[in-house]
Amino acid sequence: MGHPTLTHADDADPRDRGGTAQPLLIARDLRKHFQVKGGPASLFGAGRAAVRAVDGVSFTLFKGETLGIVGESGCGKSTLARLLLHLIVPDAGELIFDGDTVAAPDGITVRALRQQVQMVFQDSYSSLNPRMPVQDSVAFGPYVQGRSQAEARDIARDILVKVGLNPALFGPRYPHELSGGQKQRVNIARALAINPRMVILDEAVSALDKSIEAQVLNLLRQLKRSFNLTYVFISHDLNVVQYISDRVLVMYLGHVVELGPVDAIFERPLHPYTVALLGSRPSMDPAHRIDEPPLNGDPPSPINPPSGCRFRTRCAHAEAVCAETVPVLGAWLDCGSHVAACHIQTPGSGHSQATTQGMA
Amino acid sequence: MSQTSATAQAASNWEADALPATKVRSYWQSVGYRLRHDPVTLVFGAVVLAVILAAIFAPWIAPMDPYKDSVIGRLKPFGWRGHLLGTDELGRDMLSRLIHGGRISLMMGLVPVLVATIVGGILGVVAGFGGRAVNTAIMRTMDVFYAFPSVLLAVAISGAMGGGIGNGMLALSLVFTPAICRVAETATAQVRNLDFIEAARASGAGTFTIIRHHVLGNVLGPVFIYSSSLVSVSILLASGLSFLGLGVKPPEPDWGLMLSTLRQSIYVNPLVCAVPGIAIFITSICFNLVSDGIRAAMDVRM
Amino acid sequence: MDGLRMATAPLVEVDDLTVRFVTREATVHAVNGVSLTIRPGETLCILGESGSGKSVTLRALMRLLPPDRTFITGAIKVDGRDVLAMDRRALGEYRGGLASMIFQEPMTALDPVYTINQQISETIIRHNGGTKAQARARALELFDLVKIPSPERRLDAYPHELSGGLRQRAMIAMALSCGPRLLLADEPTTALDATVQIQVLILLRRLQKDLGMATIFVTHDLGVAAEIADRVAVMYAGRIVEEGSVAEVLANPQHPYTRGLLGSTVHGQPRDQDIKAIPGSPPDLRRLPSGCAFGPRCSQAMVACRTIVPEPRHPAPGRMARCLRVEA
Numbered sequence: 001m002g003h004p005t006l007t008h009a010d011d012a013d014p015r016d017r018g019g020t021a022q023p024l025l026i027a028r029d030l031r032k033h034f035q036v037k038g039g040p041a042s043l044f045g046a047g048r049a050a051v052r053a054v055d056g057v058s059f060t061l062f063k064g065e066t067l068g069i070v071g072e073s074g075c076g077k078s079t080l081a082r083l084l085l086h087l088i089v090p091d092a093g094e095l096i097f098d099g100d101t102v103a104a105p106d107g108i109t110v111r112a113l114r115q116q117v118q119m120v121f122q123d124s125y126s127s128l129n130p131r132m133p134v135q136d137s138v139a140f141g142p143y144v145q146g147r148s149q150a151e152a153r154d155i156a157r158d159i160l161v162k163v164g165l166n167p168a169l170f171g172p173r174y175p176h177e178l179s180g181g182q183k184q185r186v187n188i189a190r191a192l193a194i195n196p197r198m199v200i201l202d203e204a205v206s207a208l209d210k211s212i213e214a215q216v217l218n219l220l221r222q223l224k225r226s227f228n229l230t231y232v233f234i235s236h237d238l239n240v241v242q243y244i245s246d247r248v249l250v251m252y253l254g255h256v257v258e259l260g261p262v263d264a265i266f267e268r269p270l271h272p273y274t275v276a277l278l279g280s281r282p283s284m285d286p287a288h289r290i291d292e293p294p295l296n297g298d299p300p301s302p303i304n305p306p307s308g309c310r311f312r313t314r315c316a317h318a319e320a321v322c323a324e325t326v327p328v329l330g331a332w333l334d335c336g337s338h339v340a341a342c343h344i345q346t347p348g349s350g351h352s353q354a355t356t357q358g359m360a
Numbered sequence: 361m362s363q364t365s366a367t368a369q370a371a372s373n374w375e376a377d378a379l380p381a382t383k384v385r386s387y388w389q390s391v392g393y394r395l396r397h398d399p400v401t402l403v404f405g406a407v408v409l410a411v412i413l414a415a416i417f418a419p420w421i422a423p424m425d426p427y428k429d430s431v432i433g434r435l436k437p438f439g440w441r442g443h444l445l446g447t448d449e450l451g452r453d454m455l456s457r458l459i460h461g462g463r464i465s466l467m468m469g470l471v472p473v474l475v476a477t478i479v480g481g482i483l484g485v486v487a488g489f490g491g492r493a494v495n496t497a498i499m500r501t502m503d504v505f506y507a508f509p510s511v512l513l514a515v516a517i518s519g520a521m522g523g524g525i526g527n528g529m530l531a532l533s534l535v536f537t538p539a540i541c542r543v544a545e546t547a548t549a550q551v552r553n554l555d556f557i558e559a560a561r562a563s564g565a566g567t568f569t570i571i572r573h574h575v576l577g578n579v580l581g582p583v584f585i586y587s588s589s590l591v592s593v594s595i596l597l598a599s600g601l602s603f604l605g606l607g608v609k610p611p612e613p614d615w616g617l618m619l620s621t622l623r624q625s626i627y628v629n630p631l632v633c634a635v636p637g638i639a640i641f642i643t644s645i646c647f648n649l650v651s652d653g654i655r656a657a658m659d660v661r662m
Numbered sequence: 663m664d665g666l667r668m669a670t671a672p673l674v675e676v677d678d679l680t681v682r683f684v685t686r687e688a689t690v691h692a693v694n695g696v697s698l699t700i701r702p703g704e705t706l707c708i709l710g711e712s713g714s715g716k717s718v719t720l721r722a723l724m725r726l727l728p729p730d731r732t733f734i735t736g737a738i739k740v741d742g743r744d745v746l747a748m749d750r751r752a753l754g755e756y757r758g759g760l761a762s763m764i765f766q767e768p769m770t771a772l773d774p775v776y777t778i779n780q781q782i783s784e785t786i787i788r789h790n791g792g793t794k795a796q797a798r799a800r801a802l803e804l805f806d807l808v809k810i811p812s813p814e815r816r817l818d819a820y821p822h823e824l825s826g827g828l829r830q831r832a833m834i835a836m837a838l839s840c841g842p843r844l845l846l847a848d849e850p851t852t853a854l855d856a857t858v859q860i861q862v863l864i865l866l867r868r869l870q871k872d873l874g875m876a877t878i879f880v881t882h883d884l885g886v887a888a889e890i891a892d893r894v895a896v897m898y899a900g901r902i903v904e905e906g907s908v909a910e911v912l913a914n915p916q917h918p919y920t921r922g923l924l925g926s927t928v929h930g931q932p933r934d935q936d937i938k939a940i941p942g943s944p945p946d947l948r949r950l951p952s953g954c955a956f957g958p959r960c961s962q963a964m965v966a967c968r969t970i971v972p973e974p975r976h977p978a979p980g981r982m983a984r985c986l987r988v989e990a
Contacts, residue, residue, distance in 0.1 A: 072855035073826070085562055114564045126554035131577040137556070140573065141563035179943050180712070187559075194563060209711035209882060214926035214939035221936065236856065239928045243937070262933075280860040282885030284929055286908045289889055293861040297811070298825040397686065 013228065015116060015197065016063075017098050024198060024230050025061040025117075030054055030083050030093035032076075036303060049303045053079040055254035056093070061198070062335050066224070066231040068245030068262065070238060070277070074302045075251040077234045081202045084232065085119055086110045115145060118191035122203040123184045128175040134186050135160065135171035141194040152193075159189045162226070164219060181212035185219065192223065198230045206235060217244060238281055242266050247335060250274050253302050253310040256329055260338030270340035273311045309343065319343075321350040394657040401653025407646045415462035422456035426613050435629040446632035448618065449625045450611075454635055461613035461636070466643075468525065468607065468614075469595035472532035477587045480537040484544020485579060488552060489571060499545060502538035510535045514597050515604060523606040532597055536590055540583060547582040551575055581658055588651035592644040599640050615640050673844060673876045674700040674723070679736035681718050681727065681900075688948040692718040694900035695736075697974075702843065705870055705877040707891035707908065709884065709923075713944045715900035716880045720846050723878070724763050725753055740844060759789045761844040762837035766852050768829035772821040772836075779817040782836045789840040804835040808865060827858035831865070838869065845870065845877045851886060863889050884927050888912060896920050899945050899955035902974075906981040916983035918960045954986070962987055 034051040054076040061067050071077045082088040084095065086103060094101055097116070101107035118141075121127040128137050139156035143149060157167040163185040175183055184204065191199055201220070205213045217240065224231060235241050241248060241262075248265045250258040250273065258271040269275045276294035283290055295314055300306065309327050312318040321343055330339035330346065343351035395401060414421055423444070430451030438446050445454035487498040505513065517531035551557065552575070560570050601607045602616030610617065618636040626633045681693035693715040700706050710716040721727050723738060725745060738745040740761055748756060757763075765771040773781060782804065783797035798817070805813035808831040821829055830850060837845060847866070851859040867890050870877050879890055887894050887908060894911045896904040896919065904917040915921045922940035931937055942959040945951055951958060957967040964986060972984040 072857060082558075087558055087562060111564050114562055119559070119562050121555045121559060124555055127556055127559065129556045129574050129578070132574070140560060140565070144560075144563050144565040144569060181943060190559065190563075209944075210884075210928075211711060211923060211926045211940040212943070214928065214937040215941075217928065218936045218939055237928075238856065239930070243928050243931055243933060276857060280856040282860065282863065282883070282889045284885055284888050284912065286888045286891075286912065289867075290860060290864065293857070293864055295857040296861065298827040298858055299855060301825075 013197065015098075017100075020063055022063075022099055023060045023096075024063045024098055025084070026096040027060075027084070028058050028094045028096070030057045030080065030095070031091045032079055032083055032088060033091055051302050052254050052305060053302055054083060054090075055305075057251070057254070057256050058093075058329070059249055059256060059259060060335075061230060061232065063230055064228070065246040065335065066233055066244055068241035068248045069232065069234045069251060070236065070241050070248060071251035072236060072277075072299050074253060074299050076254040076302065077251050078202060080251070081119065081200050081232070081234055084200055085114060085117055087119075115194060116196050117198045117200065118194055118196040119200040119202060120184075120187050120191045120204045123180050123187060123207045125175075127187055128183060128190075130175050133172050133174060134178070135167065137175075138186065138189045138193050141190060145194055155193050156189070159193045160186075162192070162223070163189045165189070179212075180208050181215060184208060184212075184216055188216075188219070188223070192227065195227075196229070198232070200232045200234070202234045203236070204233075205240060206237060213240070220244070238266075238278065250277070253300065253305050255310060255326075255341060257311065257342070258338075258340040259329065261336060264338040268338075270338065270345055271311075271342050272315050272317055272344075274340070276314075309341075317344060317351075317353060319351055325349070391657045395653065398653055398657065401650055401657070404646045404649040404653070407642070408650055411462060411643050411646070412466065414459050415466050418459045418463055422453075422459045424453040424456045426452060426456040426460045427611055428452060435625050435632060437629060438631065445635055446629065448622060448632065454632055457613040457618060458615070458635060458639055461615045461618060462639070462643075464525065464608055464612065465595060465598060465602075465615045465640070468529055468532070468598035468601075469591055469643075469647075472529050472536060472598075473587055473590050473594050475529075475533040476536035476540050476590070477583065479533070480540030481544045481579075481583050483537070484541040484546075484583075485548050485571060485575065487541065488545045488548025489567060489575065495545070498541070502541050505534065506538040506542070510593075511597065511600060514601060515606065518601055518606045523609075525608055528598060528601045528607045531601070532594055535597070536594065539590070540587060543586045544579055544583050547579040548575060551578045585651070585655045585658060588654055589648065591651065592647040595640065595644050595647065670701050672699040673702045673704075673741055674698065674878070675737070675739040676719075676723070677737040677739075679719065679722060679738065680734070681715070681722055682733045684731050684733060690947045691950055692900055692947055693722065694950070696897075696900070696902055698895065698902070700844075700876050700878065702876050703870075703874045705867075705879060705890060705892045707879045707881060707887040707894045708897055709881060709887050709894055710897035711882055711944060713899070713947060714897040715947075716897050717848055718900075719897070720763070720848050720878060720880050723846060724757060724761060726763075755789070758785050758837075758842070759840050760842055761846060762840070762842040763846040763848065764830075764833050764837045764850045766849040768826070768833045769821060771833055772829065774821055777818050777820055778824075778832050778836075782817075782832075782839055785836060786839050800839065801835070804839055805832075807838070807869065808832075808835045810835070826854055827862065830854060830858075830862055834862075834866070834869070838873070841873070843875060845875045847877060847879045849881055850879075852881070852883070859886075860889075866890060884912070884924065885929075896923070899950060900947065901955065901971075901984060902982070903956065903985070904983045906978075910978075910981060916977055916981065916988050917956075917985050918962050918987075919956045922959075954984075 032054040034053055036049040036051055057080060069077050069080065079088060083090050096102070097108055097113055102113050103110055128134070135153065135156045138159060139152035142155045143152040147155065157171065160167040160170060165182065165185055170182065178186065205216050208216060221244070223229065233241065233244055245262045247260060248262050249256055250265070250271065252273050258265060258269065258274045265274065266278065269278055279294035297314060300313065306313050308323040308325055312322040315322070327341040327343050327346060327349070329341045343349040344353045347355050430447070433441065433447050433451040434449055436443060436447045438444065440446060443453050443455065445458065448454055448457065483498055487495045514531045514535050517534055518528050521527040521531070557570060557574055560574055598607065599616030599619065602614045603620040605620070608614040608617050610621070615636040622633040622636065676696060676698040679693055679696045683690040683692060696719055698706070708716045708719065718727065722734060723745065725748065734746060745756065779798060779801055782801040783794060786792065786797040786800050801817055802813055805817060810816050810828060810831050816824065816828065824832060851862050854862060863886065881887055891908040894906065894908045895902045896911070896917065898919050904911060904915065904920045911920065912924065915924055925938040926940055928937060940959055945955055953968040953970055954972055957963045960967065966986055970986065972986050974982045974984055975988045975990040976982055977988050977990070
């Protein structure tokens with residue numbers, strides 16, 4: 001399958017290695033556990049609980065696409081975002097950026113990675129330094145990467161224009177004087193000032209009003225075209241993910257449960273969790289309201305998750321095999337593949353509804 | 361590119377009408393604005409300023425020679441022969457001694473706080489940003505000093521070193537450093553977890569760069585507020601040290617020392633004997649109230 | 663349905679409510695002439711973005727605004743009683759008794775140092791009297807009502823020991839404990855995950871119908887309004903700019919802001935086109951523009967819109983829109 005949004009202009013970027021055939025990022029079996037401070041029992045050497053935030057996540061990111069990552073709280077998507085930039089160091093697994101392994105002796109250093117990959121944070125009150133004028137916040141990145149102060153300032157001014165903010169008017173302002181949408185534009189400008197090839201957007205529009213969200217989404221689309229970017233778009237809002245993504249990755253409790261092109265995921269979801277998630281979206285039509293919630297109860301905590309398939313405690317199709325074996329995501333060949341980590345989808349898994357032939 | 365600039369231009373037009381209505385003010389400008397409109401703080405700030413200026417210009421302001429004693433004119437009441445505040449137990453003019461005494465008292469009050477702020481501030485930031493080992497090493501050492509009552513610690517250190525102004529100031533600096541270090545460490549630890557620090561790390565900045573550009577500006581506020589509240593304490597402690605003979609040596613005028621030497625004379629002329637005490641009290645309270653006012657002004661949250 | 667509306671007496675009557683926050687630096691005009699009526703058993707959704715004044719309106723109904731810098735004019739009557747004139751004692755009975763409120767963030771709305779049982783029982787005993795055992799039994803009933811599993815164990819838990827969805831249900835139980843006739847909900851599902859949000863919405867819908875409560879539900883999410891409301895009031899810059907039944911407002915919006923809101927909500931738009939966003943930003947409440955507050959952003963603004971604040975116009979029975987372009 002082709003890449004609908006991939007442009008040809010990648011050969012103009014001198015940093016590109018391997019062209020469009022080579023994925024921009026390969027994540028292999030990423031793992032990150034956080035130790036929970038043990039209770040009194042831990043004094044006596046009893047096992048400490050761990051938050052298994054990201055527990056074996058693998059995926060491939062192709063150049064020029066937008067990969068949407070969805071999931072609810074506790075699924076690990078924010079931790080995953082930070083792992084991709086090595087803001088949190090993975091316990092296990094590897095990251096391969098454009099053919100080079102990150103933080104390996106013969107690969108790419110984390111510092112060099114951060115010249116090509118940047119992150120836009122959620123517009124919380126703490127995403128911008130309250131004591132710094134906006135243009136200094138934006139200029140900080142280029143300055144740190146080696147430019148002079150004057151050069152960095154010019155870059156900052158230039159980028160501010162590109163995100164739709166008048167630098168003469170907004171540059172000297174402090175974050176508290178800006179609205180949510182303006183602050184988020186500054187966040188985007190800060191990420192782009194370094195001239196990255198890939199941008200991770202961690203709930204970048206979630207805190208904005210709907211009308212401002214629309215503006216920022218339009219801006220993100222336009223910037224992606226102008227700067228030839230690849231996006232990883234993390235959000236809990238399924239509608240936004242459907243609009244902006246080419247492919248979607250669904251996470252649940254530290255695992256990837258489904259991965260595929262956006263239309264396939266939204267129209268023909270394979271994993272029971274994805275089905276439930278999609279069915280939980282409020283209907284926009286008062287005449288056709290949702291009568292029964294697709295799922296009951298809260299997402300369990302990532303501390304000591306269920307054995308086998310982690311979704312089995314809430315799944316209507318759970319059987320004995322689901323508690324014994326962890327379902328595997330399934331082999332996928334290219335960006336058109338649609339796979340799910342579910343025993344029903346795996347032929348010969350032992351589940352009563354498993355197909356006997358392979359999937360297309 | 362033309363498509364980009366056209367879109368950007370259109371976008372800019374949207375933003376042009378979206379500016380906040382109030383005047384552009386930086387954080388420190390807002391602080392200044394609030395202070396200017398706070399009458400209580402302004403009044404007490406004026407008193408503090410008057411005290412400091414009087415201390416600086418003492419030789420020109422003092423009406424008489426603070427060292428000139430007189431056998432007959434001892435412990436005379438207010439207004440006796442031109443001595444506005446009377447005379448002390450050796451016949452010296454109280455007002456002049458008060459003004460000259462202010463120099464040393466203020467110096468012993470302000471310098472230790474300044475030193476402690478710098479040293480404690482640096483230690484606190486290092487502890488807040490360093491790893492667990494560094495943090496434990498610094499903070500637990502501070503805890504040891506913190507455990508002693510401040511007066512006791514000041515007296516012990518000053519006494520062990522033999523008294524005198526320099527040793528007194530050093531002792532007080534050591535007394536205040538742990539407290540300021542703790543405030544700085546807390547502020548740093550809070551700032552450290554905020555998103556913009558993570559964004560700075562993601563930009564590729566090293567730890568020192570982050571501290572210099574992002575942390576210090578945010579930590580300075582709480583540290584400054586706390587230090588300003590310590591000045592009044594420092595003046596009191598310094599006077600206490602002098603009272604106990606661990607500060608200035610006679611015949612140098614110093615408020616604490618004056619209190620001490622006038623102690624016996626309280627039955628002869630109580631008003632005159634109370635004067636140095638009142639000076640300490642007023643100065644200390646004014647610094648305290650000004651520090652409160654600064655704290656309220658700096659708590660600007662828009 | 664409209665005939666029914668006319669027949670029953672309203673439970674809540676808000677008449678020309680204005681709320682201003684006055685500080686040394688500026689005056690914020692948070693609410694500028696809001697009038698509402700709500701019938702018993704009806705659910706009204708106040709739809710708006712940040713700065714629209716929706717939360718302030720709600721808090722005014724409960725008298726939860728800081729007294730020293732808030733200036734309220736207008737009238738609020740709940741069940742015939744004048745809320746703005748209530749003294750402390752009357753307020754104490756009103757809050758939790760006649761009207762109850764649930765908040766967006768249950769972690770901050772519940773006291774972390776008391777168990778859920780202690781907090782619910784306190785409310786029950788305060789309004790209805792009785793013993794601790796009776797209050798606990800009632801609390802258990804309520805937990806059943808809001809479908810909290812293992813209710814005995816959960817009653818004795820502290821707020822931080824419960825998950826987000828359970829905390830929200832516990833807060834709903836607490837709000838319902840004394841049988842209020844009016845439930846005020848300030849974005850109670852915004853902070854919840856999608857699968858939990860739909861559960862809580864359906865629960866609220868069911869409870870409201872079973873208990874016959876009137877509900878005022880504040881949200882910024884059109885989908886939530888579609889799921890739960892009978893009527894919708896759209897707020898912008900402290901004024902209600904459109905009102906009507908939820909089906910009519912969503913299918914046939916009259917006010918340009920409502921249209922813009924519907925058009926800019928991401929919901930199945932084609933991927934290769936920009937979303938039709940409303941340009942600009944909401945106005946600064948410290949300096950409202952003269953005339954229609956939405957004028958600067960409105961694609962259909964006329965010259966008159968800059969000077970005249972549109973009066974409420976009624977294009978159809980039960981519908982209202984504050985727009986000069988709407989036929990009265």
